[in-house]
Amino acid sequence: MSITDIITGLRPAEGLIIGGESKAAASTFTVEDPATAQTLTEVADGDAADATAAVDAAAAAFPAWAAATPRFRADILRRAYELMVADVDRLTALICAENGKSQADARGEVIYAAEFFRWFGEEAVRTDGGYGLSPSGLARTIVTHRPVGVAALITPWNFPAAMATRKIAPALAAGCTVVLKPAALTPLTAIAIVQILEQAGVPAGVVNLVNSAKSAEIASTWLADDRVKKVSFTGSTGVGRILLEQASARIVNASMELGGNAPFVVTADADVDAAVEGAMVAKFRNSGQACTAANRFYVHADIADEFVARFGEAISALRVGPAADEASQIGPMISAGAAKTIRELIATTVDAGASVAATASAPSTGHFVAPALLTGVPADAEILQTEIFGPVAPVVVWDDEDQLVEWVNGTEYGLAAYVYAGRLQDALRIAERTDAGMVGINRGIVSDPSAPFGGTKQSGLGREGARIGLHEFQETQYFSVGD
Structure with missing residues (x-):
């Protein structure tokens, strides 16, 4: 299948996936092949209203998804892993086209990206907590974890598959619903991944995609929405500082994977x-x-x-x-x-x-x-x-x-x-x-995927991957139980 046919099959002009439906936007933006500087396609350019609609869908889907059994969520993530691996040729072609990396690099990224679905599918059923007698002997302490809520995920262009799955997988495993904003330079891979998740059985509204060239507008809309309880961003340190400042207004739980040297x-x-x-x-x-x-x-x-x-x-x-x-x-x-x-x-x-x-x-x-x-x-x-x-x-x-x-x-x-x-x-x-x-x-x-990815100093906050990557999308709660 040619890359033109692959892109056409994605329906990029309907590149907003909200509440389980693909939608067009009021305008589109251009995606180019960096190897030729030629236009690949036009993609739906979401705005603030679309960003809010995505949160509407995620918030509506959250109670049922959070209440779903760990095994139910794990099985969907496992199917997503299997579908990605089976689809490696198509995904490789998409990454090569919009990102420009070599076929070997692109194929390696697809396999690496899929592994996050497998890893966190396995982690989803390994619920942990704690139980013990308080030092005074007057109560029993039960420690548990619950999903933080609607998570806003903002990803960069350099690993269009892996940066998406590294955030989506732990969020879904934890019981969160998500709104995803990929980089405008590489939106096509994200469309394919969200469609794969739908094929794997993710219920409508659990994963919502807002492609847009208006990055600041989308991010600001989400961070100002009381229903968004988590933001996970990968990108430059400069943009990370801006998002953290915005997140501070509502004390939004934030994970930041920023620049390196x-x-x-x-x-x-x-x-x-x-x-x-x-x-x-x-x-x-x-x-x-x-x-x-x-x-x-x-x-x-x-x-x-x-x-x-x-x-x-x-x-x-x-x-x-x-x-x-x-x-x-x-x-x-x-x-x-x-x-x-x-x-x-x-x-x-x-x-x-x-x-x-x-x-x-x-x-x-x-x-x-x-x-x-x-x-x-x-x-x-x-x-x-x-x-x-x-x-x-x-x-x-x-x-x-x-x-x-x-x-x-x-x-x-x-x-x-x-x-x-x-x-x-x-x-x-x-x-x-x-x-x-x-x-x-x-x-x-x-x-x-099995190791905690993240940095110190101005390189970010929090970790992705490993079990700690799951906890980034959870709140810790404890019950003090009397006799």
Whole structure:
């Protein structure tokens, strides 16, 4: 099936899914293919009235969904997992078309995204709580959890499937109903996922989708609505601050997965081949457009030349191109503006004294940026304080661990970090001194549905995944029971 047929089958002009019905909006917005800069389709552009209608549906559906048995909710999530896996080809094609990532990256995302439905389907039936005698002996204490209520979910463009399922799955497992606002750059995958959930048996109104180019209007409408009890947002730290300020007006329960500036540390006794392999994954997955992407490379002086030479060879060999070419490993940036920003950042860093040690070739059409390795980067360079969000790897040489840790922690972000070392004790020591929510030790990837995903400092609040991801959508309640 062609991508045109796949998109047509989604009925994007009716891309509002509210109360179990697909609806049109008063206007539409354009979605483009970043590999060609050509228009893919027009999608229904929801407004404040549509956002309120979505909350109406979610609030009406909440009592029955919250009262449903854990097994009932779990079975639906399991079916959604199975349907996603069976539909991997179509979902991969959609992600490639609207996001631009390579086929391998897109397929990997679909499988990863589906896993959240399986994981939280399993967690839904593992209800926990507590029971015990109070210290005074005058009462028994029963601790339980209940769904927080209607949850507003706002997701970014860089992982259009995984960012949606990572929020929807725990919300549904906990007994919440949801209103979802995906990024306007990548709305098609979200339509497909919500349709899959309906096919899996999710009752009307439990999952509602509002596609819109009016992000601030939709978010403000939801945060001002007394029926919305939870907001979960993934995106930039700047937008997260705005949403938290709005949420504070009603004391809305908030989870925020925000920006990152991940360091990638290589010690003197690290396995260089393994470190380069991990660096390629940590830096270039999704063309570097990931909040967990390795952003700054700190390589010990004793092996810096060897690491740079091998890393440079691997970067030069990267195949950059559209997803239509199955051999492509690196796709385009999401927009012309994003590509321009990254090129300017490279130029600024070179002007500050750095050198381009290696680069790959890239197409001249579309929003492509050639992957680049920068050496001789000053320790105070602007690029080291910036979330690059692109295929650029700046290298800084170190030889003093205390200075290294100061550099590693010298940022407002604290999402992810990576450490490659020969001795596990050294890796753990550096990891423990690193102010980040997640540290990959001798591996270039940290994301896993069974692990708590989230950061420290300005990288956010709360965690997604693991059992704690379920608790983010629950309120804790206890009963003090007398004799």
